Amino acid sequence: MAVGTSGVHEFGTCCVDLQDAMSGEEFEPLLTVGEDGVLYMSVGLIDLDEEDDDAGMVDHPMFFCPFCGTKLQTVEDVRAKTGDVDEDDED
Numbered sequence: 417m418a419v420g421t422s423g424v425h426e427f428g429t430c431c432v433d434l435q436d437a438m439s440g441e442e443f444e445p446l447l448t449v450g451e452d453g454v455l456y457m458s459v460g461l462i463d464l465d466e467e468d469d470d471a472g473m474v475d476h477p478m479f480f481c482p483f484c485g486t487k488l489q490t491v492e493d494v495r496a497k498t499g500d501v502d503e504d505d506e507d
């Protein structure tokens with residue numbers, strides 16, 4: 417099924433805690449929605465170069481809300497959105 421809601425996501429509607437964590441007006445949110453529409457959480461930093469102030473963020477798709485436990489997206493959703501489909505599901 418095609419999804420015609422590019423740029424629109426419904427993450428953060430499950431609870432105020434997640435909404436606040438994503439909106440982050442006073443801090444840099446570690447929960448972000450990528451350009452592919454997948455909700456990612458930052459799990460760490462990588463020092464790419466000591467001369468470079470930019471540390472690389474390590475993101476991982478977030479499947480469940482860490483606050484209320486609502487299922488936000490499935491592995492299949494993420495694979496479909498990122499195009500990372502390298503195996504066929506056998507029904």
Ligand SMILES: [Zn+2]
Pocket residue numbers: 430431432434481482483484485486
């Ligand atoms: Zn929630």
